Amino acid sequence: MAVSQTLCIAAICLHDADGRLLLVRKRGTQALILPGGKIEAGESAQAALLRELDEELGLHLPLSALQPLGRFRAPAANEPDTWIDAQVFQARLEPMAEVAPAAELDALHWLVVGAPLPAETAPLLRDQVLPALGFYSHY
Template sequence: MKNVLRVSAVCVYDPDGRMLTVRKSGTSKFMHPGGKPEPGESPAEAASRELAEETGITVAPADLEPMGTWTGTAANESDTDIVATVFTAPGTWAAAGIEAAAEIAELRWLDTARAADFDDLAPLLTEYVLPRIAPWLQL
């Protein structure tokens, strides 16, 4: 039986429509900023906290727009499924000043129209989020 991990994640866009992705230290897949909720945290509270910890972007939990909740394969743990609640941050964010922090090794702004060119994207991103925001993609 697979382990199940609950996570919250946030889609953040720059003025050019690119989506912020992060790669955690010791991993190879790019994904949304986000992570596991702490005891008593709602999915939006966890998403807000993780976004701030990993990128320095501050968005109040109430300002996050729910996108959906999906169950899929964890990007970096083959014996684990994730139940991910994904939000969209309001507005757009300038890439300047956003830096990798906490366990994040690298940031990358992803042109979603070119997402099929990358083989290092997390399953949550390729199987659920990108088809919802860019249904023409064939990943």
């Protein structure tokens, strides 16, 4: 793949009380990705993530809820000739927290530990983040 650009993003592994992981799909795409988005100029990864969670899921998390998981790099799932440089965090959703797709999101998908991994899972998630979480150590 000829790389023409790298997108710097902040993303989050949101776990519910049952240990499921929230994935999202952007409108007009097929790939399942982590919630989050592009880091704007002058914005920290945490600030970008909190902004994106509000815009895309109507979710308001305190900064203290974000726990760093790591920094990962992979081919972009939804943009050709592009790589993703992702700062990834983790957080637990409060038991009564509700999330719904908004802005450019089209759908939500809850990934259950041990369930088959959907074919449309993005490379960053499949190859790096899920193994880092211990979700799917055999992938």
